[in-house]
Amino acid sequence: MALQSSLASFVDGKTAGKRDVYIEVAATAEVLRICDAQGDVLVEWPLKRLRRMQDGSRTVLYLDGDPDEARLYPFNLHDETVLAALTPDLDKRRPIGPLVRKVIGWSVAAAAALAVMLFVIIPSLSDQLATVIPTEREERIGKVVSSQIERAMVWQDDSAGESWQCSSAAGDAALAQMVTRVLGPLDVPYTLNVQVVDHPLINAFALPGGQVILFRGLLEAAQSADEVAGVLAHELGHVINRDPMRLTLRAAGSAGLLSLMLGDATGGLIIAGAADQVMNASHTRKAEAQADEFALKLLDEAEISPLAFARFFETLKEDSPDMTGALEWLSSHPSLSLRAQNARDNVQQGKTYRPVLNAQAWRDLQAICG
Known part of the structure; x- marks a missing residue:
């Protein structure tokens, strides 16, 4: 099974706006090529890192770990079927990453600090201040x-x-x-x-x-x-x-x-x-x-x-x-x-x-x- 010259919309994450592109993948290839109207390759995405998510009623493809957070919007629903067959991990979700773990850790620490302020520090200071006012x-x-x-x-x-x-x-x-x-x-x-x-x-x-x-x-x-x-x-x-x-x-x-x-x-x-x-x-x-x-x-x-x-x-x-x-x-x-x-x-x-x-x-x- 192969996908050749299928129309899609692409946001590269670096510039504003979408652009029409063609996507293709050979039967034996391990990458998804994203090409411009002239056929020049803009970027190649490894199929093993290709992921899918829903944006309302539309399907969005993205590259796991892409720092630019580029997005690809296929026009043909058949393309998604082909890509799913070529990419078993298309719907795989990344485990909680270091940044998310840090955010959770910071949130827990902030809640703990707030609790200490409300139930320990403020009562202690209040008891001391009340005697000197x-x-x-x-x-x-x-x-x-x-x-x-x-x-x-x-x-x-x-x-x-x-x-x-x-x-x-x-x-x-x-x-x-x-x-x-x-x-x-x-x-x-x-x-x-x-x-x-x-x-x-x-x-x-x-x-x-x-x-x-x-x-x-x-x-x-x-x-x-x-x-x-x-x-x-x-x-x-x-x-x-x-x-x-x-x-x-x-x-x-x-x-x-x-x-x-x-x-x-x-x-x-x-x-x-x-x-x-x-x-x-x-x-x-x-x-x-x-x-x-x-x-x-x-x-x-x-x-x-x-x-x-x-x-x-x-x-x-x-x-x-x-x-x-x-x-x-x-x-x-x-x-x-x-x-x-x-x-x-x-x-x-x-x-x-x-x-x-x-x-x-x-x-x-x-x-x-x-």
Whole structure:
């Protein structure tokens, strides 16, 4: 079987555009000749290196390993049949070459470097920076994060007004009474700002610079003021340990790195990422355990029973059961069962505990959002 003077279109890879050529191969030859209109040989391709691929509905022939990446487009489908008979390796694909292996290697290395940055270097730097940032600057950072969170939460809640902060004369007085009682003689390096916001979420979190946010949903879900006092004491533990600043720096660093990769020149991703992390209070399990211990210490010194703190954890567990087995270690918080048991273990038999608020003050605090 032989192929002689069959018309094709040729791109040599060196010059722009296609040109009409003739291709031929003798029955005993080992090369495919590509000739111009005058019959002069332009190039010879060894048949053993000839390969075929599809470009849409058209068949393309190329030379394996050709640095110019020349392409040949036969006009006659019969030519492909002849060439396939002459070239058993026409549809053979090259194994992954050194360049492809390098690209894969570089990609894996880049992913590993990114993971190290996100999960090792940035958290470590954040922990160190959080301890040296001046409190005045931390307070300014906290206000920026707070405003970002407020915009996000008010936008999601159609029933919210222009401001989500709750205030009433009686409610403010009850809240101040609770803060004073829980805080006791503790020296806080910030101007402490505890506020209730009008949102049904059962949540509370601390922000950089001494800000603590309690949600209306938390006040509605709590069975007593002592339960809220336990949550407040826990958040004050984060404040004293500067956990919100660590979390903000960590989130901003991670978002900043992703921002560089995604081209977010405005920095919106950085602020939004930091606000989201702080609002969801994704502290480490160690930080959460330390905040619990700090809270139990404050409650003990204020003569507030830790039993209410335990009951609040048990209430949360009813709505959000603990993860079990290996999944428990994926959670940023220790299990609610263990936290509740730890609080119960801190109840001192024979000690006199006093409620943090009287019944009227508790009603005033619950009604602070109107």
